Amino acid sequence: MPNAIEVELVATGDELMSGAISDTNGAFAAGVLRELGVAVRRMSVVGDGLQDIVSALTESAARAAAVIVCGGLGPTEDDRTAQAAARFAGVPLARSEAALAHIRAMFEKLGVPMTANNEKQADLPAGSELLDNPVGTAVGFMVEARGSRLFFLPGVPHEYRRMLREQVAPRLAALGRSEVRHAVRVLRLFGIGESKLETELAGISIPATVTIGYRATWPELHLRLYASGTCELEADLDAAERAIRERAGVRVYGTGDATLAQTVGRLLLERGWRLATAESCTGGLLGAVCTEAAGASDWFECGHVTYSNASKTRFLGVAPGLLAAHGAVSREVASALASEARQRAGVELALSITGIAGPAGGTPEKPVGTVWIGLATAKRVSSKLYHFPYDRERVRQRSVWTALDRARRCLLELAED
Amino acid sequence: MPNAIEVELVATGDELMSGAISDTNGAFAAGVLRELGVAVRRMSVVGDGLQDIVSALTESAARAAAVIVCGGLGPTEDDRTAQAAARFAGVPLARSEAALAHIRAMFEKLGVPMTANNEKQADLPAGSELLDNPVGTAVGFMVEARGSRLFFLPGVPHEYRRMLREQVAPRLAALGRSEVRHAVRVLRLFGIGESKLETELAGISIPATVTIGYRATWPELHLRLYASGTCELEADLDAAERAIRERAGVRVYGTGDATLAQTVGRLLLERGWRLATAESCTGGLLGAVCTEAAGASDWFECGHVTYSNASKTRFLGVAPGLLAAHGAVSREVASALASEARQRAGVELALSITGIAGPAGGTPEKPVGTVWIGLATAKRVSSKLYHFPYDRERVRQRSVWTALDRARRCLLELAED
Structure with missing residues (x-):
């Protein structure tokens, strides 16, 4: 360059x-x-x-x-x-x-x-x-x-x-007094690490004017495409973006400045849907991330931080018997939280998170990092199990991003990973 | 040194x-x-x-x-x-x-x-x-x-x-391999800026072995006391800390690693109290900050993220007439949110935050940065008005810290600023 x-x-x-x-x-x-x-x-x-x-x-x-x-x-x-x-x-x-x-x-x-x-x-x-x-x-x-x-x-x-x-x-x-022009484009990905993506992109064919820079911004990965040349650079960036998307697929959630939460917000708005949340181990972080950027009131309805078991029962009607039989960190409770949060708020989509963020509270059956994430629409309620082998802060962040990505894939009618 | x-x-x-x-x-x-x-x-x-x-x-x-x-x-x-x-x-x-x-x-x-x-x-x-x-x-x-x-x-x-x-x-x-020993102590303050504190500490008498370093870690201020010498340094640090506390007063909320949220948690535990929250413009950030460190389940009961007006009515019973008469950002609504959050959760203390984080949504009467923070105990409900002249992210952070500091002062039975 x-x-x-x-x-x-x-x-x-x-x-x-x-x-x-x-x-x-x-x-x-x-x-x-x-x-x-x-x-x-x-x-x-x-x-x-x-x-x-x-x-x-x-x-x-x-x-x-x-x-x-x-x-x-x-x-x-x-x-x-x-x-x-x-x-x-x-x-x-x-x-x-x-x-x-x-x-x-x-x-x-x-x-x-x-x-x-x-x-x-x-x-x-x-x-x-x-x-x-x-x-x-x-x-x-x-x-x-x-x-x-x-x-x-x-x-x-x-x-x-x-x-x-x-x-x-x-x-x-x-x-x-240079004739050389420069341009940059950012691709934002979630759900893949730097080394795995580089392996997947090995041998990719992109215009010679474009170089790729990796930037891990936990829990996301950003690719920066730098273009330099004396000719039109936008077309070269378009070609490079197409080639990368062909391999990285739906893990590319967007380009430019829009965050994952804003991307979910845009997809909700396109359908005229609103979102409600029910959180346990993340303590409100999902709601905080959803409302970080202005304009969230157009699609974010409300959230419940049901941290104690009693509050899960009191505010979202999770039966004490269900909690006793399966534990708060379970498919059944994640699904109940998502389903109740959706119905009680009168919205089209709800997300729930219940897990063990650590460092204490783990058991052999449910070690630290065990997280259930629930998603409810009018048509279906589905909960998925994740194991995040990180410290408390990262388990919470990764849980929030994973919940948002579940919502994104649901709204795009994509299969989940 | x-x-x-x-x-x-x-x-x-x-x-x-x-x-x-x-x-x-x-x-x-x-x-x-x-x-x-x-x-x-x-x-x-x-x-x-x-x-x-x-x-x-x-x-x-x-x-x-x-x-x-x-x-x-x-x-x-x-x-x-x-x-x-x-x-x-x-x-x-x-x-x-x-x-x-x-x-x-x-x-x-x-x-x-x-x-x-x-x-x-x-x-x-x-x-x-x-x-x-x-x-x-x-x-x-x-x-x-x-x-x-x-x-x-x-x-x-x-x-x-x-x-x-x-x-x-x-x-x-x-x-x-030096003969000179070093020790450091961190004093954590909230509610005062660096230049103001420096003015207040002008001419302070502290041991010659100790130097003061300022570190603004928004929205807090940390003072680092560095001691160097060949003798016992803890006594010198104690003397310096006493002299600083004499001037900085209750704005020093703690020393060492404990965060403001953990300090509030400790004070709650000492009384056997539990906390509930009700948030609007902060969208769950107060709950997320409360539950950042492990052990929060000992004192954090639950939170409500009543972002839309409808959810304030639906989940915390705020009367539509009250919202219509005073607006969501008002003393009346802040007090209703705190009071209801406390009673419905069956806890001893509740905090509420309702404000205009911006960048849009301000009016001449209630400009961006207008925030009401409510606090409810069994004995009283009180809401205070703040004006935070910052961008969205900082309005939200400052609101959360201010709410926690209100709880701290209440638990210490201190007068508020």
């Missing part, structure tokens, strides 16, 4: 080195730059130490035509990035009147009195070009030195993002 | 360079290592390219006594970290029988057929030491070369975290 230019990113700040926070500016920049056909080759994160920053700048500038640096432009003592930039470029710091005017105007706009240490933010490497920050006091700047262009931005994410788009991206685009 | 050794971190993966995700393993490792008195000097992120990984390993190993690398240990073609490690160390890859046995055992446990490409995961740099992965198929390994120790771990966060704690941390601690 030929790229016009490659860049490196440097993030600075002790808070990034102490475990307090992760750098998220890097991924944001990589996404924006990718759309321009600019590849990020390396990201480096260092603390606030002057020499650490100078070293990182020196090494990145030696490798890349452009470097985007964030953090350390504030007014306090531990903000040393401008100083590091000057040392890297071999120039002194000089008070920028334009930067000072910007800082004064910002404080006036905010209605906050300006303190002496804020003036320090106007001391920039001599000869640097100002990068406007419309939403904060810190100005950015660009330094050209040692054969590379270095862009310095504040670390505050909303300032960084805006300045990256408005100040850095156009300058990099002008620098690159 | 004198540190015995310094380490560097390297994260690999095209998904980190494309904007798809941010590296969060680095911040986790930095936090864990800090507790050992080990400082992270630099973090580097590179793609899946063999030469990029080799370069990053070479440069980090030249600077640091230990390097922790993550990602690229999977079975697919773009997993090249073992190969890069071998090239860096100048040794061939060799099939490890111990690793192969691990992989086979994992697949057997998962009940999934093993494919040929999984065997590749057993090809490790000759002479490397295996690092056990109890929760995944990929084994980790340690390579000693060019004057540095390199630890290779899978990138999957839950595998990385566990192996970092169990495999890497003890080896680094042994490597350090």
